Amino acid sequence: MKLKNILIVVKDIERSKEFYRELFGLELILDNNGNMILTEGLVLQEESIWKDFLQKDIIPKNHSCELYFEEPDLEGFVKKLEAYYPEVEYVNRPIKHSWGQQVVRFYDPDGNLIEVGTPMGVQGLIT
Numbered sequence: 001m002k003l004k005n006i007l008i009v010v011k012d013i014e015r016s017k018e019f020y021r022e023l024f025g026l027e028l029i030l031d032n033n034g035n036m037i038l039t040e041g042l043v044l045q046e047e048s049i050w051k052d053f054l055q056k057d058i059i060p061k062n063h064s065c066e067l068y069f070e071e072p073d074l075e076g077f078v079k080k081l082e083a084y085y086p087e088v089e090y091v092n093r094p095i096k097h098s099w100g101q102q103v104v105r106f107y108d109p110d111g112n113l114i115e116v117g118t119p120m121g122v123q124g125l126i127t
Contacts, residue, residue, distance in 0.1 A: 004041060005037065006041060006042055006067070006110075007073070008112045009046075009058050010109075011047050017044060020038055021049055029044055060112075061111040062111075066115050066124075067108055067112065069114070069117075070120075071073050071116060071117070074103075074104065074117070074118050077116055085109075091106060092104065101120055102118045104116050
């Protein structure tokens with residue numbers, strides 16, 4: 001078995017497509033009327049479709065998962081984030097963990113949690 005995609009719910013799919021393109025370089029692979037597949041396996045689905053399907057309320061900022069990206073130039077990324085999205089809501093501004101990795105956490109425009117960290121080699125994961 002192979003994990004193929006991660007789906008996140010968004011209110012404005014065009015705005016979200018631009019957000020992930022501008023900040024992370026993700027490009028559109030397929031636009032299927034309220035569902036978009038981007039490179040790296042990220043799927044955007046309009047909130048109304050997801051809500052109709054589940055028959056449940058959508059809970060932004062639920063802190064049950066996060067999208068994780070790696071970026072060697074974290075300082076440059078944060079400058080880009082603040083230039084493109086000055087209203088960004090941080091969970092934590094850049095910090096350095098005890099194991100040496102630097103990370104920043106923030107919400108996308110729909111309250112999906114994102115972490116961007118400096119790359120961790122396999123050696124950094126073995127204790």
